[in-house]
Structures are given as structure tokens and as C-alpha cells.
Amino acid sequence: MGIVKATKLIFDYITRDEADNVEDVKRAINNLNIDITQGDFVAVLGHNGSGKSTFAKHLNGILLPTEGTVFISDLNTANDETLLDLRKMVGMVFQNPDNQIIGNVVEEDVAFGPENIGIPTDEMWKRVDAALEAVGMTAYRYKSPNKLSGGQKQRVAIAGIMAMKPKCIVLDEPTAMLDPNGRKEVIKTVLELNKKENITVILITHYMEEVIEADRVIVMDEGKIVMDGTPKEVFSHVEELKKLRLDVPSTTELAYELKQAGLKLPDGILTLDELVDNLLPILK
Amino acid sequence: MQENVQDIQIEAKKLNFIYGEGTAFEQYALKDVSFKIRRGEFVGIIGHTGSGKSTLIQHLNGLIKSTSGELYFNGENIYAPKYDLRLLRQKVGLVFQYPEHQLFEVDVLSDVEFGPKNQKLSELEIEARAKESLALVGLDESFYKKSPFELSGGQKRRVAIAGVLAMNPEVLILDEPTAGLDPKGRDELFDEIIELKKKRDMTIILVSHSMEDVAKYVDRLLVMNKGELVLDGTPKEVFKQYKFLESIGLSAPGITYIVERLKKEGIDLGDDITTIEEARDAILKYIKRKDKNA
DSSP states (O other): OEEEEEEEEEEEEEEEOTTOOEEEEEEEEEEEEEEEETTOEEEEEOOTTSSHHHHHHHTTTSSOOSEEEEEETTEETTOGGGHHHHHHHEEEEOSOGGGSOOOSSHHHHHHHHHHHTTOOHHHHHHHHHHHHHHTTOGGGTTSOGGGSOHHHHHHHHHHHHHTTOOSEEEEESTTTTOOHHHHHHHHHHHHHHHHHHOOEEEEEOSOGGGGTTOSEEEEEETTEEEEEEOHHHHHTOHHHHHHTTOOOOHHHHHHHHHHHTTOOOOSOOOSHHHHHHHHHHHHO | OOOOGGGEEEEEEEEEEEETTTSTTOEEEEEEEEEEEETTOEEEEEOOTTSSHHHHHHHHTTSSOOSEEEEEETTEETTSTTOOHHHHHHHEEEEOSSGGGGOOSSSHHHHHHHHHHTTTOOHHHHHHHHHHHHHHTTOOGGGTTSOGGGSOHHHHHHHHHHHHHTTOOSEEEEESTTTTOOHHHHHHHHHHHHHHHHHHTOEEEEEOSOHHHHHHHOSEEEEEETTEEEEEEOHHHHHHTHHHHHHTTOOOOHHHHHHHHHHHTTOOOOSOOOSHHHHHHHHHHHHHHHHHHO
16 A cells, blocks of 8 residues: 655745745756555665755645645645644654754653644553654653763654654654764664554665665655665666765675676675675685 | 974873863763874764764864863964964864854855955955865855855855865864765765865864765774773774774774675685775785685
């Protein structure tokens, strides 16, 4: 069953002068079509300005299509009457952890969402318990968010979304500001939510390593989808990706370089194990 | 390397910085940090969030004064009573994280001119410096009159860096300059920094969370943990200790793990490989040698 369905989506950023006349139109999304299956882990890649974030902001109605439609399950994002339901269904996590935390205590921060939509207190705390457990932050529930590391703050932000019982989480470069451990923590948490709770994950990132375990990778350029496939399929196209200002995981890159130098290796090697398994017969 | 006193640009002697000294919340943000940085060096600083990296770099241009210890710039103690901290801040340019959030002028050229304008220079000199700085970060005259807000993320960041360069600093400190940039954007910015270092003979200090980037670009790495300087060496020396790095919340570049794994399988490629190119060359060499012996 499709959870996200965008059809002929077009979005223009319009600049107007003081008299409200149109000064400039920039097309950020240009006739994009996509259908995402419930429970999939989808990674979105693309250079700065390719339209990734603009697309993400359409998924819970922060931006509305200039043309075309976006449906989340059976809700049209442009329908004002169901906006609240839409926002419960799709949660967003952004780049800067410090901009997303409002509570003085971790558990209060997580409770903010469900409290706002009038969830009864008992049920609300149940949800907070479950959400903190799901992101592995139960031990920190009475702490001040200020004392947490970047990775922990992002996990609290994710717990806040989980407490809304969403079907889909959209993460827009959630690890850009984190140290290596923080990055691993966040990606591991998101993968677990995806596998255990069957939450659809849409992850926008510039770190190719984070994409390896995705079910599906989408590459955007000029507001369109230019590649769409499994990580293996997409990362087999090293040259094309580089032309699109992107990269491949370092394992894939090394395998590619060795292949260029004449070694017989398959395309799209992603993991350390794959690389070593393929290299050993050549080296021994 | 032979050490000439004249070559030492920055020297920290037992720097301590304590938050909330004398209270129950007393905490060392820096503890007995000592190091010397030579003119023209490209130094990387790594450490997990909260390890003291940002506190340290803010000491280097006098934004934060240490609780105890001494800091020398070009041989002068910056904590001496008559030391001109204003001048120090021009000589040591600091580019913060997400510097593009600090752009505020109506157009790109004015924004870059803001720094030198405060340096009592002639109009001509100010404009010349701004234009030169923009050229150094790869922005030509078509950008001069653009609003900073219509630029892409990478372009905005270049404008912000140019703003610091226009002060003619001797040392450029960059705090995570490539966060949020696409892979090509990261490479381009680093290439420009390397060019800059060559052209202006600048000392560059780079704070980064990307082990791949520091492995590829810097001459020397300082590793911070809990306010202490725990390792100081070339990237190769530092990344050999990847198990220790992991224990303090860091890691080695992905390539290190491939080399280690092959070693476990009996294929020893040597222990100073940190980049993809080095790994490729070592593997190809290994095969050649094996074929010769066969």
C-alpha cells in the first residue's frame, strides 16, 4: 500500500516586489512522480539545491504544490480540513537539534506533541514511555535536554514524533551537525524504528554511508527524480553520481577504483564484507 | 622537524578553562592543553561534541580568556596587559559553524567589505580586499551585487569565508566548514582552502567531524577528549590508534577498517593507509608482488 504518492508535482518559489508583482520564479520541483510503499526505508540524495528539502516539506503540508498533488495515505496535503491528521501521520526531523527541543526536561519535550492534540494524560504518558524506550533514551527522561549530546537530542526529537504515533518520519539531514558517534546513534535508531515498528522512513542525507541499509534510494536533480533503485543499483553508477555532485560510500569507491585498474570485481559493492569476500580470492 | 622559534605562530602552555569555578558545577572545558602550531601548517582538530574543540579555537583569537595558562601569538603573550586583542582578532580569522547565518548586508560585496571597513582602510583598499577575497573563494564579479539570500548554501558559505579573508588574517580557523554541503561542494571548498593556504601562505586550523576529510587534507591532527589534548600527530599516526579513537567517541576513516579486516585475513597492506587512493595503490602493489613470486 502506498503511503506517499506525489503526482506531477510542481513547486515554484515566487519572489514578489513590494507591490506584489512577481519578480522571479524559481522552479524547485519539476514534474515529480513518486509512490512510496508503507514500511520502506527510503533515502533521498541530491546536491544542494536539487529540490530534496522542498520535496520533504510537501510531505506534511509545510509547502503546498504549485501544481499536481501529494497524497499521504488517503489524505490530500492541500486539504486544509485534514491538515492536523496529516501532521500526526507524518513527523519531521530537521538538521539542527537545538532548534527542535522546547521542554526543560526530556520527558516533557516528548510529551509536548501528544499533549497539544489532547491525548488523555494516562495515554499520553504511556506514549512517552514507549517513545523514549523506542529511541533508547529512557535513562535520560528526567534530564535537561541541554546536557545531552547532539545525537541524543536528535533521538529525543525523534521520540517526540514517535509519541504522535506517526506512519512516516521524514528526516532532513538529521546528522549533518553530529560527530561520528552521534551519526551512528541516530541512523541506528531510525533503522530500528523502521524494522520494529514498521514506520516509513524518508531520510535526506549527504552521507553516502548512511544510505547502505535503505530499501530504496532516490536521487534528485533539478527538481526531478533521476535515479531510483536499491542502494546496490544506484551506487553501481559511480560516474553518473559524481556528475550529480554526489559520491559513493568509501567501500564502493575503493571497489570501483580497483575495477578501473583491471581487477575483476562486481558493480555496486556496498559493505565491508562484500568487498573483502570479493577481494580475498584475488589477493590470496 | 627542526624547530625555529620564528616559525612558531601559536603556542599554548597549559591552558585551562573552567566553567563555574568554585561552584558545585565546576567543570574543566580545557585541561592543561599545550601545543605549538608552526606558520603555514594545516592542522585538524577532532573530538566528539563537548570535547572542548570550540572552546579551544575561541581561545586562539582571544574571544575566551583562559582561567590559567599562557597563549602566545607570534611570540607575544596575548594575556599581557597591553596586548592588542583587536589586532589579534584580525590576524586570527575565525569562521564559525554555519557562518552563512551571519550574512546581513544588502549585497555580497558590501557583506565582505564590512570587516575591512572597521579597520580604518581607504575605500579603494577596502574594495580591493573584498574583491580579492571573493576571487579566492571562487566567486566572480557576477556575484558582487547579488543579495546573499539568493545564493545557494555553498555560495553563502563562501561569502562568509571571504568576509573573514578580507581582514587579511595570518591564521584561518574553520569550524566545520563543510557541514550540510553536498559531497562535491565539500571537495570544492577543501580544494579552495588548500589553494588559499598556498597563495597566502596561511596557517589553517580545521575543526571537523569528518575523519575522511581530515585524513585527506591536514598535515597534523590534534585530538581532544574531555577538555584534554589526548593525541597530537600526523593523520596516519593518529588513525593507527583507531581503537582508542573509538573509545572516545570518534572513529577512523572507513578505509582504515577495510585495511584492518584484510590484515586479519592475512593480507598485510601496511599500517599507514587512510585514503582510498592509498588503499588502491597498496592493493595493486600487493597483487603485482604476488604475481611475481608465483
